Amino acid sequence: MEVRDLKVQFFTYGGVVQALDGVSFKVNKDETLGLVGETGCGKSVTALSTLRLVPPPGRIVEGEIILNGENLLEKTEEDMRKIRGRAIAMIFQDPTSSLNPLFTVGFQIAEPFIYHQDLKKKEAQKSAIKLLESMHIPDAERRARNYPHECSGGMRQRIMVAMALACNPSLLIADEPTTNLDVTIQAQILELMKEIQKKHHTSILWISHNLGVIAEMCDRVAVMYAGNIVEIGDVKTILCEPAHPYTRMLKECVPTANQKKGELTVIPGTVPNLISPPAGCRFHPRCREPTDTCKKENPIMVELEPGHYVSCWKYTQKNDKMNSGDD
Amino acid sequence: MGLGRYITRRIILLFVVLFGLLSLTFIVSHVIPADPVRAWAGEKSVLQTLDIIRQRYHLDQPLWMQYLLYFRDLLQGNLGISPVTNRAVLLDLGYFFPATFELSLVSLLFVLAIGIPLGVISATRRNRLSDHLLRVFSLMGTSMPIFWLALMLQLVFYFRLGWLPLTERIEVPWTRITGFVFVDTLITGNLAGFGDAVKHMMLPASVLTFSSIGFIVRITRSSMLEELGTDYVRTARAKGVPENIVVFRHAVKNALIPPITALGYTFGNLLQGAVITETIFSWPGLGTYAAGSVQYLDFPAIMGFTIIAGVSVAIVNLITDIMYVAIDPRIRSTETR
Amino acid sequence: MLDNKKRKLLSTYKRWRSRINPQLKELRLSLYVIRRSPLALVGLGIIAAFILLAIFGDFLAPYNPYTLNLESRLQPPSFIHLFGTDELGRDVFSRLLSGAKYSIEIGIIVLAVSIPLGSLLGAIAGYFGGIYDEVIMRTTDVFQAFPSLILAMAVSAALGPSLQNVMVALIVVWWPPYARLVRATALSIRDYAFVEAARSMGASKARIIFQHILPNSISPVIIRATLEMGAVIIWSAGLSFLGFGAQPPSPEWGRLITEGRLYIFQAWWITTFPGVAILLVVLGFNLFGDGLRDILDPKLRRVIEVK
Numbered sequence: 001m002e003v004r005d006l007k008v009q010f011f012t013y014g015g016v017v018q019a020l021d022g023v024s025f026k027v028n029k030d031e032t033l034g035l036v037g038e039t040g041c042g043k044s045v046t047a048l049s050t051l052r053l054v055p056p057p058g059r060i061v062e063g064e065i066i067l068n069g070e071n072l073l074e075k076t077e078e079d080m081r082k083i084r085g086r087a088i089a090m091i092f093q094d095p096t097s098s099l100n101p102l103f104t105v106g107f108q109i110a111e112p113f114i115y116h117q118d119l120k121k122k123e124a125q126k127s128a129i130k131l132l133e134s135m136h137i138p139d140a141e142r143r144a145r146n147y148p149h150e151c152s153g154g155m156r157q158r159i160m161v162a163m164a165l166a167c168n169p170s171l172l173i174a175d176e177p178t179t180n181l182d183v184t185i186q187a188q189i190l191e192l193m194k195e196i197q198k199k200h201h202t203s204i205l206w207i208s209h210n211l212g213v214i215a216e217m218c219d220r221v222a223v224m225y226a227g228n229i230v231e232i233g234d235v236k237t238i239l240c241e242p243a244h245p246y247t248r249m250l251k252e253c254v255p256t257a258n259q260k261k262g263e264l265t266v267i268p269g270t271v272p273n274l275i276s277p278p279a280g281c282r283f284h285p286r287c288r289e290p291t292d293t294c295k296k297e298n299p300i301m302v303e304l305e306p307g308h309y310v311s312c313w314k315y316t317q318k319n320d321k322m323n324s325g326d327d
Numbered sequence: 328m329g330l331g332r333y334i335t336r337r338i339i340l341l342f343v344v345l346f347g348l349l350s351l352t353f354i355v356s357h358v359i360p361a362d363p364v365r366a367w368a369g370e371k372s373v374l375q376t377l378d379i380i381r382q383r384y385h386l387d388q389p390l391w392m393q394y395l396l397y398f399r400d401l402l403q404g405n406l407g408i409s410p411v412t413n414r415a416v417l418l419d420l421g422y423f424f425p426a427t428f429e430l431s432l433v434s435l436l437f438v439l440a441i442g443i444p445l446g447v448i449s450a451t452r453r454n455r456l457s458d459h460l461l462r463v464f465s466l467m468g469t470s471m472p473i474f475w476l477a478l479m480l481q482l483v484f485y486f487r488l489g490w491l492p493l494t495e496r497i498e499v500p501w502t503r504i505t506g507f508v509f510v511d512t513l514i515t516g517n518l519a520g521f522g523d524a525v526k527h528m529m530l531p532a533s534v535l536t537f538s539s540i541g542f543i544v545r546i547t548r549s550s551m552l553e554e555l556g557t558d559y560v561r562t563a564r565a566k567g568v569p570e571n572i573v574v575f576r577h578a579v580k581n582a583l584i585p586p587i588t589a590l591g592y593t594f595g596n597l598l599q600g601a602v603i604t605e606t607i608f609s610w611p612g613l614g615t616y617a618a619g620s621v622q623y624l625d626f627p628a629i630m631g632f633t634i635i636a637g638v639s640v641a642i643v644n645l646i647t648d649i650m651y652v653a654i655d656p657r658i659r660s661t662e663t664r
Numbered sequence: 665m666l667d668n669k670k671r672k673l674l675s676t677y678k679r680w681r682s683r684i685n686p687q688l689k690e691l692r693l694s695l696y697v698i699r700r701s702p703l704a705l706v707g708l709g710i711i712a713a714f715i716l717l718a719i720f721g722d723f724l725a726p727y728n729p730y731t732l733n734l735e736s737r738l739q740p741p742s743f744i745h746l747f748g749t750d751e752l753g754r755d756v757f758s759r760l761l762s763g764a765k766y767s768i769e770i771g772i773i774v775l776a777v778s779i780p781l782g783s784l785l786g787a788i789a790g791y792f793g794g795i796y797d798e799v800i801m802r803t804t805d806v807f808q809a810f811p812s813l814i815l816a817m818a819v820s821a822a823l824g825p826s827l828q829n830v831m832v833a834l835i836v837v838w839w840p841p842y843a844r845l846v847r848a849t850a851l852s853i854r855d856y857a858f859v860e861a862a863r864s865m866g867a868s869k870a871r872i873i874f875q876h877i878l879p880n881s882i883s884p885v886i887i888r889a890t891l892e893m894g895a896v897i898i899w900s901a902g903l904s905f906l907g908f909g910a911q912p913p914s915p916e917w918g919r920l921i922t923e924g925r926l927y928i929f930q931a932w933w934i935t936t937f938p939g940v941a942i943l944l945v946v947l948g949f950n951l952f953g954d955g956l957r958d959i960l961d962p963k964l965r966r967v968i969e970v971k
Contacts, residue, residue, distance in 0.1 A: 085567030475939035
């Protein structure tokens with residue numbers, strides 16, 4: 001899937017929120033792309049945009065989302081419905097609020113089968129149970145008759161994963177699936193996801209603000225800040241030799257075992273108000289080394305090395321301006 | 328089972344509330360009036376009757392004794408004798424009960440059958456013209472005095488248009504078996520009577536329905552709006568569930584909970600509305616009985632229907648609570664544990 | 665010397681400003697949203713008109729609402745008599761204008777007594793809990809178990825028909841929901857830090873209730889109160905219809921409708937116009953309250969969300 005220059009705005013009583021300001025990235029077949037950023041930087045909006053589920057008062061104002069050669073933003077609503085849960089599936093952050101409390105777990109997992117594969121209710125239920133079993137959930141048949149509130153947090157998240165995988169999507173979007181779980185459950189889910197990817201060759205867009213999880217799960221990483229993608233590259237490069245000042249500061253914030261006791265590093269300042277974002281590069285108020293251009297113009301994405309792109313004036317001035325390319 | 332235990336517990340609580348209710352009625356009927364004897368005897372009573380009344384209702388005893396005897400009488404089904412009709416209040420109540428029950432039940436069904444869909448529609452077309460119109464419409468119902476609405480409907484549908492009858496419940500002769508006119512006419516094969524009863528019920532039922540529908544529409548609308556914004560509805564959409572199934576299956580089921588729990592309140596509203604409505608349409612039900620007894624200051628009758636009204640509302644509330652638990656599996660688990 | 669005073673004043677002002685700043689922001693946002701809710705504005709307009717009517721009704725009335733004029737009985741609406749005349753020749757329009765004040769009087773008094781009464785009881789029940797809670801809550805249960813109109817009728821019957829007694833009856837019936845409302849708020853904020861802090865500073869129980877619990881319960885109470893003003897008016901009209909409340913020749917609106925009922929087929933205007941008046945006024949309150957609720961209810965507001 002390829003996202004090109006996506007712009008999303010929220011038209012609220014307080015003003016127009018420029019949530020996404022021209023986001024571009026690509027998720028290749030059989031790879032896991034991580035999407036990192038602070039809360040409020042636009043990660044979830046990006047994910048919802050691919051499914052065209054941006055809630056009002058939000059609206060996609062510009063851009064293209066290409067899946068298998070077709071622009072999703074030009075499709076009809078009925079076509080999109082067929083894509084959701086089948087070609088692209090999503091796992092949400094909070095499994096407790098994301099499952100309908102009045103329906104059994106089995107029924108909710110069976111639904112994608114019913115609406116995408118035209119199975120009858122009984123057959124769909126059977127498929128659902130099989131799916132649960134394939135995810136190593138014991139006593140799957142009884143489990144299917146449970147209601148969400150009767151399951152533990154980790155179980156609920158696995159149910160969400162099952163719901164998403166029902167129709168073997170080519171792209172799976174995971175929006176902070178382990179953030180609300182404790183560490184042991186988190187490890188199980190991560191294992192599960194890896195297994196699934198190996199078996200079904202699903203591409204995954206993994207959204208998180210936890211660099212550790214990103215490091216473990218992802219092949220490539222995109223770093224987001226205030227509605228822009230500031231850096232993309234493969235996971236090793238981004239985490240070991242980050243180019244963008246924001247990525248660098250992010251890395252410094254992660255406490256390490258051999259760090260001396262004392263204050264934790266923070267990035268000074270706060271996330272900008274997206275109704276009136278700062279002029280030029282949105283990060284410049286918090287950057288360590290802003291130049292005059294940074295304060296006036298929004299930087300362009302350039303390719304630093306093959307496969308490693310940065311959006312920062314520090315590097316654009318070094319390279320030829322002709323070299324700018326976004327993919 | 329857990330549900331059974333919940334029901335038992337609620338029934339016990341019901342009795343506690345009933346006890347309080349009856350005590351409150353006692354206070355209103357025996358303590359508040361300036362001259363209880365006069366009040367119970369009726370306005371036009373002679374001196375001799377005062378003594379009889381005093382003895383019959385134990386008004387010569389000390390207050391705590393009156394309280395105990397009051398309950399004893401109640402348990403025996405003795406609600407006193409109306410000085411106006413000179414019959415036992417309990418008998419009068421039994422006679423007038425079916426008419427009100429039928430009217431309230433029909434109105435309640437209308438309110439639900441019309442109000443809930445309107446609320447759902449209003450929510451799905453939020454802030455569009457149809458939504459605003461529906462909201463004003465439902466507000467109008469609760470903004471007008473019921474008796475005025477009844478009078479206006481009579482003016483239009485009887486006087487100007489001549490479509491519907493003015494008063495009474497039925498004008499074709501019928502045999503009274505259970506007292507429920509729809510049941511009786513069907514049992515005796517009296518189809519003309521059945522049709523006539525339907526015609527007569529249209530105006531009073533419309534009045535009652537219209538005055539109570541606003542509340543249900545509003546509650547349904549706001550709970551639907553809440554539902555449509557939940558995470559699990561978002562999940563359903565993300566799964567590719569068709570939109571109308573998302574709305575009418577996923578969202579509506581959850582959204583129905585508040586309006587159903589409002590049933591008890593709606594029923595109470597209908598009872599109150601019935602008092603006034605029945606008066607205007609000369610409907611031979613408890614409402615007319617109540618208004619008449621109030622007009623003639625028929626104290627035993629007033630207390631009698633107050634008790635009946637309180638008891639029936641308490642029972643309906645109990646049913647509503649039980650339904651609420653039965654519908655929502657989350658509550659079921661917490662309440663029946 | 666003057667400088668010192670000025671500085672003290674400034675700092676007090678600053679402190680007060682910072683304390684109410686969040687509320688000010690809310691207020692500004694609310695006003696902005698109110699302006700965008702046309703229904704609420706319409707309601708507000710109607711309410712304002714009604715209040716003016718109630719105050720100046722007697723001055724504005726073209727005729728004396730009480731004088732009989734048997735020669736011009738039952739006249740239909742015309743230029744002389746805007747809403748016609750009733751069965752005793754009195755100008756309906758004037759009676760309508762002069763009757764406005766009764767409705768507002770009842771509304772204000774009933775709410776002004778039952779709301780503080782209910783709120784205080786609710787605050788006590790919620791904050792102190794235990795036996796106070798049980799007793800107060802069971803009492804509200806009992807009161808609420810009655811269909812309120814019937815209870816009001818019973819109380820009115822016991823007290824005798826008059827406007828004041830109707831007010832008492834309505835107050836008796838009106839306080840329980842507020843007790844419940846405030847109790848719910850009290851329960852939820854009872855364990856908040858600032859209450860703890862006040863307690864640890866030795867604030868007396870009364871002080872805590874009045875300064876902390878009650879002010880925080882205001883929002884739902886206000887919403888309910890605006891909606892209920894209309895309900896009180898309708899109820900008092902209903903009780904008038906049944907024979908309680910204002911007695912003739914008082915031009916209270918409920919009475920006007922009742923008196924007109926006898927002549928409804930000959931002279932529909934006697935009954936229709938007072939009813940329309942009540943409808944408009946109550947609608948005004950309901951629209952305003954509904955719009956207000958749409959604003960103040962955080963779940964229905966459109967939240968600014970960027971992720």
